[in-house]
Amino acid sequence: MAFELLTPDEMAEADRLAIAAGPVDGIGLMRWAGGAVAALVLKRFPAVRTVHVLCGPGNNGGDGYVVARLLAETGVAVRLVATGAPRKGSDAALAAAECAIAVEPLAAFAPETGSIVVDALYGAGLSRPLDGDVVQAITRTAAAGVPVVAVDLPSGVSGVSGEVLGNAFAATLTVTFARKKPGHLLYPGRALCGETIVADIGVSDATVAATAARSFENDPSWWRPHFPSPAKDAHKYSRGHVGVFSGGPSATGAARLSAMAAARAGAGAVTVLSPGASLVANAAHLTSIILRRSDTLQDALAFFDARKPEVLVYGPGLGAEPEVGRFALELMSVAEGRFGALVLDADGISSLSHRRAAFFEVRKRGQPALVLTPHHGEFGRLFPEIAANGSLSKLERARAAARRAQAIIIYKGPDTVIAAPDGRAAINTNGTPLLATAGSGDVLSGIVAALLAQRMPAFEAACAAVWMHAEAARRFGPGLIAEDLPLALREVVAGLSG
Numbered sequence: 451m452a453f454e455l456l457t458p459d460e461m462a463e464a465d466r467l468a469i470a471a472g473p474v475d476g477i478g479l480m481r482w483a484g485g486a487v488a489a490l491v492l493k494r495f496p497a498v499r500t501v502h503v504l505c506g507p508g509n510n511g512g513d514g515y516v517v518a519r520l521l522a523e524t525g526v527a528v529r530l531v532a533t534g535a536p537r538k539g540s541d542a543a544l545a546a547a548e549c550a551i552a553v554e555p556l557a558a559f560a561p562e563t564g565s566i567v568v569d570a571l572y573g574a575g576l577s578r579p580l581d582g583d584v585v586q587a588i589t590r591t592a593a594a595g596v597p598v599v600a601v602d603l604p605s606g607v608s609g610v611s612g613e614v615l616g617n618a619f620a621a622t623l624t625v626t627f628a629r630k631k632p633g634h635l636l637y638p639g640r641a642l643c644g645e646t647i648v649a650d651i652g653v654s655d656a657t658v659a660a661t662a663a664r665s666f667e668n669d670p671s672w673w674r675p676h677f678p679s680p681a682k683d684a685h686k687y688s689r690g691h692v693g694v695f696s697g698g699p700s701a702t703g704a705a706r707l708s709a710m711a712a713a714r715a716g717a718g719a720v721t722v723l724s725p726g727a728s729l730v731a732n733a734a735h736l737t738s739i740i741l742r743r744s745d746t747l748q749d750a751l752a753f754f755d756a757r758k759p760e761v762l763v764y765g766p767g768l769g770a771e772p773e774v775g776r777f778a779l780e781l782m783s784v785a786e787g788r789f790g791a792l793v794l795d796a797d798g799i800s801s802l803s804h805r806r807a808a809f810f811e812v813r814k815r816g817q818p819a820l821v822l823t824p825h826h827g828e829f830g831r832l833f834p835e836i837a838a839n840g841s842l843s844k845l846e847r848a849r850a851a852a853r854r855a856q857a858i859i860i861y862k863g864p865d866t867v868i869a870a871p872d873g874r875a876a877i878n879t880n881g882t883p884l885l886a887t888a889g890s891g892d893v894l895s896g897i898v899a900a901l902l903a904q905r906m907p908a909f910e911a912a913c914a915a916v917w918m919h920a921e922a923a924r925r926f927g928p929g930l931i932a933e934d935l936p937l938a939l940r941e942v943v944a945g946l947s948g
């Protein structure tokens with residue numbers, strides 16, 4: 451598959467393995483890389499007058515010398531700017547030696563209107579905040595408003611985390627090699643990359659696989675084989691039964707959004723479990739969704755035993771009171787033989803913040819299968835130490851939380867990360883700010899529950915749900931409110947089925 455994400459270390463490992471397997475060597479990879487960038491510059495900017503190529507001291511700079519040489523050979527006016535000579539004997543030094551263009555110092559660099567900038571200062575090897583000359587070059591480039599083509603990554607963006615180390619170029623186009631890196635997909639890096647193109651530099655799929663990379667860009671191609679479709683002889687309960695707990699009389703809508711989404715995502719039956727005080731409000735708004743009174747754990751147990759739901763959604767609209775957290779723990783304790791999976795969302799997560807020790811103790815059993823869908827605030831309440839660890843990327847934080855809670859984590863946001871306890875993690879890329887509307891998270895929890903109830907494996911179900919949620923929002927378009935999402939799922943499900 452082509453959806454692995456490689457950290458800079460994994461990419462370096464892929465480079466090493468490719469070189470060891472031969473026939474290509476280090477300078478060979480660099481020539482491919484530089485060639486790919488030069489070709490894209492010519493293709494995208496055919497009328498460009500001058501190309502400023504900025505070269506750093508490492509291999510990213512090495513790629514830059516190749517770009518400069520190739521563009522000059524095709525007749526483009528190239529100005530070559532470097533921060534210093536590459537280390538003697540390095541591939542970059544070879545690339546520099548092959549490039550006959552005079553080098554100008556970075557301090558005097560100021561691009562003019564009509565030119566473009568190729569940023570080959572720092573890529574995977576960025577290890578500290580950019581120094582003054584580079585920051586000034588970034589400022590002057592931004593002031594001139596000229597397009598920037600970044601080699602591998604915009605200088606200043608961490609390939610690991612997408613964080614900005616002090617300052618960074620804002621690229622129009624980023625050309626990276628073999629596979630994307632997490633920094634291309636995590637914010638703020640994602641916004642600074644512009645369009646990201648992955649160029650082939652002769653690193654084979656088998657070589658990438660040999661790095662044992664565990665991170666992926668979320669894409670239907672790799673989870674679609676698991677996407678459920680109803681058996682010909684299905685009945686409503688065999689398609690999967692989801693139970694959604696409702697909040698009190700003034701907060702019932704969240705559960706209904708979740709329930710409707712579960713039904714549209716293919717659950718054959720959906721039951722809203724409602725406190726007695728909310729029955730009338732729920733009854734007034736539900737038609738195909740089943741409604742059942744549930745005030746106590748005994749009520750819930752009676753429902754499980756009678757109706758055998760596969761999956762429960764607990765959290766939307768419940769309030770973050772301590773008793774909500776206590777009930778969540780009780781649900782997990784009684785799950786065995788009663789239901790297979792629990793989706794904990796919203797208040798179901800926040801309410802556990804005062805019962806973290808008990809929660810992690812219950813999770814040691816690993817049962818029931820658990821999916822947590824926190825946004826940034828909820829994540830920080832349940833996993834304060836992980837959230838406060840500034841050395842971890844969002845991808846690594848989600849992965850650490852998944853391991854800690856023995857749960858699938860859907861760490862929501864513009865760059866939603868889905869992580870599993872076994873170390874797999876995916877970054878979602880079809881998100882849209884249209885989803886930044888109240889109640890859309892409730893819809894997501896219903897989609898996840900429906901896919902789990904249809905026996906989709908948990909990590910794949912979570913990835914599929916996140917993608918479908920965003921796809922539904924995109925298809926509906928501007929004006930979207932959360933109520934629109936369940937119906938908008940219809941087309942998305944149709945596109946994935948059969």
Ligand SMILES: NC(=O)C1=CN([C@@H]2O[C@H](COP(=O)(O)OP(=O)(O)OC[C@H]3O[C@@H](n4cnc5c(N)ncnc54)[C@H](OP(=O)(O)O)[C@@H]3O)[C@@H](O)[C@H]2O)[C@@H](O)CC1
Nearest residue numbers: 465479480508509510572573574575576577578579580602
């Ligand atoms: N065969 C291959 O491997 C291939 C690799 N490829 C290319 O190589 C790139 C990775 O190359 P790389 O590992 O040399 O790292 P790179 O980004 O050039 O930076 C390292 C240099 O910068 C320095 N430095 C770092 N931060 C700094 C700062 N803030 N301010 C100042 N200096 C700073 C650092 O100094 P040091 O930390 O060692 O003191 C070191 O000298 C990758 O992005 C891709 O473009 C392709 O050609 C395909 C084949």
Ligand SMILES: Nc1ncnc2c1ncn2[C@@H]1O[C@H](COP(=O)(O)OP(=O)(O)O)[C@@H](O)[C@H]1O
Nearest residue numbers: 862863864881882883885886888889890891892
């Ligand atoms: N700017 C954005 N781009 C993409 N997705 C977004 C953006 N803002 C929010 N979302 C998505 O919208 C949903 C909001 O969920 P949540 O914050 O729980 O809202 P609510 O509690 O109102 O339901 C999440 O799936 C999140 O990933």
Ligand SMILES: [K+]
Nearest residue numbers: 569572603605
């Ligand atoms: K760069």
